Amino acid sequence: MTHYTLEEKESFTVLGIGIELKSDYTDYAGINKEKVDFWQEVKQDGRLDTLKSIATNDYIFAVNEAVNNKMMHYAGVMTEQSLPEASRVIQFPKGEYLIVQGEGKTADELSNTLTGIAFGQVLPEAKDFAYVGGPNATVEMGQRNGLVFGEMWIPVVRK
Template identity: 45%
Template sequence: MSDFHVEQQEAFTVLGIQKELTSNYTDFAGLAAEKQAFWQIINENGQLERLKMLAISDELFFVNEAVDNKMMYYVGVRADKMDSKADRLIQFPVGEYVVVLSQGDDTYSLSESVINETFGSVLGQVSGYAYVGGPNGVSITGSGDNLNAKMFVPVVQQ
């Protein structure tokens, strides 16, 4: 089980490469396959490395967001301006967030693991707060087999 808490978070922006997820939101295998294929493509074609050159921190983000009634998935970096190497600037507003911490040894697998645990278990354990929608994302830091994940889910007090 991952550690989690609620904390006040300053606003930040993620510059992301996007993928529209077309599987039904309850088709977890289909969504996982789409995300995995996207991760593989951006690693193989150099998009991810080009994006990392624009980062203002060493964090790599995996972001989920509903945009115009579409499920969007982004791989991104913390940035403060738009660039042609990316598709979107994703705004994480100032506010309260459930923050879920985890560790692992594979970037993509760790991100998926903490997302699944957060929405499958953790949010049900957080009392007095409700998820408000908006972007949620996982920040991965570290290297090799010593990776740290920090999931951000915006919430409001009930």
């Protein structure tokens, strides 16, 4: 089993700029392409830098959330401020979170790796806890030794 931890977190808010993912939820290649294209766009047009300029820390959140039966994906930061170009204030609940740590050559690779481990290995094998919905996020925390490192945060409940 992959290394993971369960951690109690206070509720927190992420301000995000997002898109609706149009691919079928089982089309991982399509979803990943949409996410990669979106991240390239928000980096190139300066929206990510604008978000980072009002962040309370250096973390960059890649948030997945179902909203009104739509799969949404956001680039976000922790902040108390607001921006006109931001599309959503995402509330993460107080409670237990599944935390999976990892690293990758790029932020995209980090996100894909952590998502695969969390949803492909840890959650299917978990006996004591389950993901029952709500926003989840890959959190890019920094760089070391030429690699991007971070964590996946998924709210869970005890079974």
